[in-house]
Amino acid sequence: MSDHPEAPVTPVAAHEPPYYLAVFSAVRTQDQSGFGETNARMEDLVRNIPGFLGMDHAQTPGGLGITVGYFRDPDALAQWRTHAEHRAAQQHGRAEWYENYTLHVAKVERSHGFVRADGPATE
Amino acid sequence: MSDHPEAPVTPVAAHEPPYYLAVFSAVRTQDQSGFGETNARMEDLVRNIPGFLGMDHAQTPGGLGITVGYFRDPDALAQWRTHAEHRAAQQHGRAEWYENYTLHVAKVERSHGFVRADGPATE
Numbered sequence: 001m002s003d004h005p006e007a008p009v010t011p012v013a014a015h016e017p018p019y020y021l022a023v024f025s026a027v028r029t030q031d032q033s034g035f036g037e038t039n040a041r042m043e044d045l046v047r048n049i050p051g052f053l054g055m056d057h058a059q060t061p062g063g064l065g066i067t068v069g070y071f072r073d074p075d076a077l078a079q080w081r082t083h084a085e086h087r088a089a090q091q092h093g094r095a096e097w098y099e100n101y102t103l104h105v106a107k108v109e110r111s112h113g114f115v116r117a118d119g120p121a122t123e
Numbered sequence: 124m125s126d127h128p129e130a131p132v133t134p135v136a137a138h139e140p141p142y143y144l145a146v147f148s149a150v151r152t153q154d155q156s157g158f159g160e161t162n163a164r165m166e167d168l169v170r171n172i173p174g175f176l177g178m179d180h181a182q183t184p185g186g187l188g189i190t191v192g193y194f195r196d197p198d199a200l201a202q203w204r205t206h207a208e209h210r211a212a213q214q215h216g217r218a219e220w221y222e223n224y225t226l227h228v229a230k231v232e233r234s235h236g237f238v239r240a241d242g243p244a245t246e
Contacts, residue, residue: 116217
């Protein structure tokens with residue numbers, strides 16, 4: 001999944017509001033043929049959208065997956081929403097890969113982050 | 124975790140916009156003493172907030188956890204944000220349980236859901 005297996009996991013940072021996010025919460029079907037390849041391709045594509053700020057994903061084994069994508073403005077989000085390959089993948093997802101999902105698109109009004117300071121090296 | 128282990132997992136449904144959501148994306152520390160009890164207590168408390176619409180959670184083992192809470196309006200969100208027990212739990216979280224986290228609070232502008240229709244029984 002990553003070229004840097006040692007890198008610590010950190011969520012997408014808080015940006016200066018306003019910006020946009022899309023929450024995609026989904027339960028997948030048993031048959032995931034082709035999902036991995038398409039998912040990797042979508043990750044490549046979205047990173048090339050001007051105004052894409054980053055993406056977080058968490059997956060409970062056998063349960064819910066949540067992906068949150070962050071975008072600078074409505075234009076960036078619209079570019080991603082209307083991307084031809086993305087639309088084809090969405091159609092495929094409804095036909096094959098998803099049992100159910102909900103998508104919420106929202107304008108961020110405030111945000112903040114926290115990073116632990118007291119690592120062992122500083123004590 | 125649930126009294127209904129057979130119930131299918133489904134994410135919180137799309138509501139009529141506008142409504143609010145809070146995305147909390149976090150990586151936890153090694154020492155999770157007391158986390159489970161406090162987390163369960165917070166789940167009980169938030170469900171009693173008038174205007175609370177629901178909550179989704181996904182957790183990648185050993186990685187990122189994402190919790191998304193949904194609220195009818197800013198008042199509901201403010202009640203939760205300023206709840207005394209919740210504030211104490213947040214403080215404890217920064218002191219003990221979280222390596223890092225990001226919180227994004229956003230106003231939902233549109234949403235939709237999908238549920239697979241073609242179960243085996245209908246074929």
